[in-house]
Amino acid sequence: MSDVSIKYCGLSRPQDVVAAAEAGARYVGFVFFPKSPRNVTVAQARALALEVPLGIAKVALVVNADDATLDEIVENVPLDMLQLHGSESPARVAEIRARYGLPVMKAIGVAEAADLAAIDTYAEVADQLLIDTKKPKDADRPGGNGLSFDWGLLAGRKYWTVPWMLAGGLTQDNVAEAVRITGAKQVDLSSAIESAPGVKDAGLMHAFAQAVRA
Numbered sequence: 448m449s450d451v452s453i454k455y456c457g458l459s460r461p462q463d464v465v466a467a468a469e470a471g472a473r474y475v476g477f478v479f480f481p482k483s484p485r486n487v488t489v490a491q492a493r494a495l496a497l498e499v500p501l502g503i504a505k506v507a508l509v510v511n512a513d514d515a516t517l518d519e520i521v522e523n524v525p526l527d528m529l530q531l532h533g534s535e536s537p538a539r540v541a542e543i544r545a546r547y548g549l550p551v552m553k554a555i556g557v558a559e560a561a562d563l564a565a566i567d568t569y570a571e572v573a574d575q576l577l578i579d580t581k582k583p584k585d586a587d588r589p590g591g592n593g594l595s596f597d598w599g600l601l602a603g604r605k606y607w608t609v610p611w612m613l614a615g616g617l618t619q620d621n622v623a624e625a626v627r628i629t630g631a632k633q634v635d636l637s638s639a640i641e642s643a644p645g646v647k648d649a650g651l652m653h654a655f656a657q658a659v660r661a
């Protein structure tokens with residue numbers, strides 16, 4: 448699995464950036480969602496982004512953000528990608544992509560086969576897709592819940608017209624199986640690299656990276 452790229456999401460402290468870089472992350476994500484334990488302010492994200500070494504993509508995660516919110520983030524935080532993790536329509540994805548001139552990754556929630564149709568739809572307007580577990584009805588956030596979905600739904604459907612990441616409940620113990628079943632070349636996670644909600648753990652980041660490289 449040494450050719451699998453890792454995105455560590457929900458970093459909120461300088462030491463998280465250092466640990467992610469040392470673990471070999473290809474992407475790091477900053478969450479702009481006030482209800483999340485990983486939420487960062489624009490000022491925090493700016494300070495963190497300025498510490499990210501060259502070669503690691505800095506991703507801002509937003510949920511149904513309006514233009515004013517996005518303007519403030521994009522004007523202040525040096526970014527390489529926007530991750531749209533809400534119910535943004537294909538038209539809104541295209542609009543955001545054109546407005547900011549940044550690559551856009553659209554999250555697609557999957558719980559059953561019928562959810563896969565959205566992958567083809569959004570592949571036409573996004574630069575990347577993040578295929579994640581669909582938000583459970585009782586969850587207060589649409590991602591980062593540490594829950595996986597039936598990876599078998601993606602088996603045999605490895606190729607879309609844009610790059611994609613697998614997310615949702617990935618851990619050092621299950622990532623090999625998830626990659627084997629889905630053929631993912633990129634993986635994204637948050638909960639399994641935390642010692643407490645919102646608190647990233649350097650040891651867990653390294654252990655996950657080792658499991659990916661094994």
Ligand SMILES: O=C(O)c1ccccc1NCC(=O)[C@H](O)[C@H](O)COP(=O)(O)O
Nearest residue numbers: 456483590591592593615616636637638
């Ligand atoms: O992480 C959050 O708190 C969050 C809040 C609102 C929307 C999305 C959020 N996270 C999305 C991510 O990119 C996660 O890394 C992805 O859903 C996987 O999370 P996990 O299952 O915890 O590994």
